[in-house]
Amino acid sequence: xxxxxxxxxxxxxxNLKKTGSHELNPALIREQSQDPGLHLLQPDFHSYEEEFKKxxxxxxxxxxxxxxxxxxxxxxxxxxxxxxxRDLDIDLILxxxxxxxxxxx
Numbered sequence: 001x002x003x004x005x006x007x008x009x010x011x012x013x014x015n016l017k018k019t020g021s022h023e024l025n026p027a028l029i030r031e032q033s034q035d036p037g038l039h040l041l042q043p044d045f046h047s048y049e050e051e052f053k054k055x056x057x058x059x060x061x062x063x064x065x066x067x068x069x070x071x072x073x074x075x076x077x078x079x080x081x082x083x084x085x086r087d088l089d090i091d092l093i094l095x096x097x098x099x100x101x102x103x104x105x
Contacts, residue, residue: 010038
């Protein structure tokens with residue numbers, strides 16, 4: 001938002017195959033989406049990349065304009081999100097990339 005993007009959707013994926021980083025407290029995610037007035041989408045997935053692209057393409061088919069995606073990754077998955085954004089022809093935004101975890105908490 002500070003860079004001039006109009007953020008409309010918050011996507012939170014639940015991994016059907018395992019627990020881990022995508023198994024965050026659903027109530028916390030809902031609360032985060034309500035503060036700035038975001039629309040929350042919480043699909044399940046078997047493949048993060050496939051589901052992310054599917055959601056983005058469905059939103060575009062509904063007439064939504066998608067220029068960028070913001071990811072909360074700190075140290076992992078950069079090649080994955082690079083590829084997703086390149087394939088969708090959107091900007092990649094990593095606002096907390098390589099920041100100290102203890103400082104963020």
